[in-house]
Amino acid sequence: MKKIGFLSFGHWSPTSQSATRTAADALLQSIDLAVAAEELGADGAYFRVHHFARQLASPFPLLAAVGARTKTIEIGTAVIDMRYENPLYMAEDAGAADLISGGRLQLGISRGSPEQVIDGWRYFGYRPAEGESDADMGRRATEVLLEVLKGEGFARPNPRPMFPNPPGLLRLEPYAHGLRERLWWGAGSNATAEWAAKLGMNLQSSTLKNDETGEPFHVQQAAQIRAYREAWKAAGHKREPRVSVSRSIFALVDDRDRAYFGGRDGDADQIGFIDDRTRAIFGRSYAAEPDVLIRQLAADEAIAEADTLLLTVPNQLGVDYNAHVIEAILTHVAPALGWR
Template structure:
């Protein structure tokens, strides 16, 4: 059995060819797609966060709105770039959104990837400490975030407060019990997967990672998951971890699917550089008739290792079509692979 959700970047464009022409369209359609996905029986609605881009950015108003409109589906991010975040303010926002959703938040966070502008986090008022990199800063913000989510008091109360205080040091409010165990780390390498396991975070692995040994993407990703699980075991955590992978998967079941994705040309891994020195491997896309798709996906070692699969959706094609994409996987592919 696998949990199956969607992952939307929330792209929007004023082009006449786009079904999502404004930021408002992107947000409102994201809510509608989450509602539709829940009705179809999907397990998760996840959203990517990018700054300075015509995509989804500030996640917590959206997560709270989705939480208020749905009742069962998991609601998450994949991922929030921690270089841009005030971890204490973020903990308050996350606690509020999780309480609205009834404890269904699954927050994916990360040190971040190259963005639309140079050192965009500087415009948000952050900079690395002396001798540290922006990646170090992102991980430091994550550590603070994880710490305050535990709900322990740390702030000295005012002896003459405006309102009565409970005894002892004060914690951030609102606190949502259990959210700390529903934080995921988006790891781009084996080393950061190990780091996430040591800190008790679930693992999110995307459609790209550092090219560490020249093997096919899905083989490297499966190895990363095994490294993560071994590190989790060594850390002695009491609960079982969760692992997600994301994929672009399209079952070609009608003429629209064939027109959009029948000649996609994305059926091979690609290698490139995500900055001046990091060689990365980008995983292939899958688009085929259901029977062929089942055979292809059965050979993907990383999907087999993961307990959660996130389907990246072409959100600018509209809510109805994206609901169709999700339904096609749930109906025509998942049962044949034993995922349902």
């Protein structure tokens, strides 16, 4: 059994070919798609965060709105770039969104990926400390977030406050019980996956990672997941971790599917470079008739290792079509693979 959700980057474009032409369209359609996905029986509605782009950027108002409109589906991010975040303010926003949703928030964070502008986090007022890289800065912010989400008091109260305080040091409010255990780290390498395990975060692994062995993407990703689980076990955590992988998967069940994605069968992994330094491998997309798709996905080692699968959706094709994409996987593919 697997949890199956969708992952939307929330692209919008003011062109006649797009069904999502404005930022308002992207936000409102994201809410509608989450409602539709819940009605179809999907398990999660996840959103990517990109700054300085015509994409979803400020996650917490969206997550709170989705939480208010739905009842059972997990709501989450994959991922928020911690180089841009004030971890204390973030803890308050996340706590509020989690409480509105009734404890359904799954908060995916990371040190980020290449952005639309050079060192965009500097415009937000952040810069690495002396001797730090921007990745170090993101991981430092993450450690602060993890600490404050424990819910323990750390701030000395004013002896003459405007309103009465509880005894002792004060914690951030609103506090969302259990959210600390629902943090996920988006890892691009085996080493950062192991780091996340030691800190007790769940693992999100997307459609690209550092090319560390030259093997096919799904083989390297499966090895990353196994390394993460070994590190989790060595750290002695009491609970079982969760692991998600993302994939672009399209079951060709009608003429629309074939028109949009019918030429993609046979896609292969691709090699590229991140920041002109790091060799990365990008996983293939899947698009085929359901019987072919089932055979292809059964051979994907990383999907087999994960407990959660996030389907990346082409959100500019509109809510109805994207709901159809999700339904096709849930109906025609998932049962045959034992995911449902």
